[in-house]
Amino acid sequence: MRLKAALFIALLPLAVEAGDIYQYKDAQGRTVYSDVPPPDAQNVKRSANTPASEGNSAAQRGLAERQRDLRKQQADREQADRKSAKDQADAESRARNCQDAEAYLRTLESGERVVRHDANGERQFLDDEQRNAEIDRTKKAVQDWCK
Numbered sequence: 001m002r003l004k005a006a007l008f009i010a011l012l013p014l015a016v017e018a019g020d021i022y023q024y025k026d027a028q029g030r031t032v033y034s035d036v037p038p039p040d041a042q043n044v045k046r047s048a049n050t051p052a053s054e055g056n057s058a059a060q061r062g063l064a065e066r067q068r069d070l071r072k073q074q075a076d077r078e079q080a081d082r083k084s085a086k087d088q089a090d091a092e093s094r095a096r097n098c099q100d101a102e103a104y105l106r107t108l109e110s111g112e113r114v115v116r117h118d119a120n121g122e123r124q125f126l127d128d129e130q131r132n133a134e135i136d137r138t139k140k141a142v143q144d145w146c147k
Helices: 002-017 054-109 128-145
Strands: 020-023 029-035 043-048 116-117 123-125
Touching: 002 054, 054 128
Parallel strands: none
Antiparallel strands: 020 029, 020 043, 116 123
16 A cells, blocks of 8 residues: 555656656546546546646646655654554553463462572572562562453
């Protein structure tokens, strides 16, 4: 979709400078724009695109405005896509943190001995007071992450 829009924007100035542009309805009722007149010249709008014509500057202004609007729409869409991706990544991170906190809380509440390693790599078992403090801290983490 973006490629088509970019190609359209890139080729549109060439069509504007190419000469006369014809607008007509085909047999299926679709609007057709062409630099070649239709076989039957009914319901044809012709616009001369010569540098000296007054309508040309208005057409070019209109084209510039459409291009600017299209670039703004693309930028807005890209920004919305980035925001959506960030929101999704945040939600996934929150879900992982919630699961980790709940698993750690189950471990603490199971009564199993919990070991930590100090700066020297030596094992230290949590006593009851440390376990209770860790349970309180982990319950708060579960509340924060699992909203």
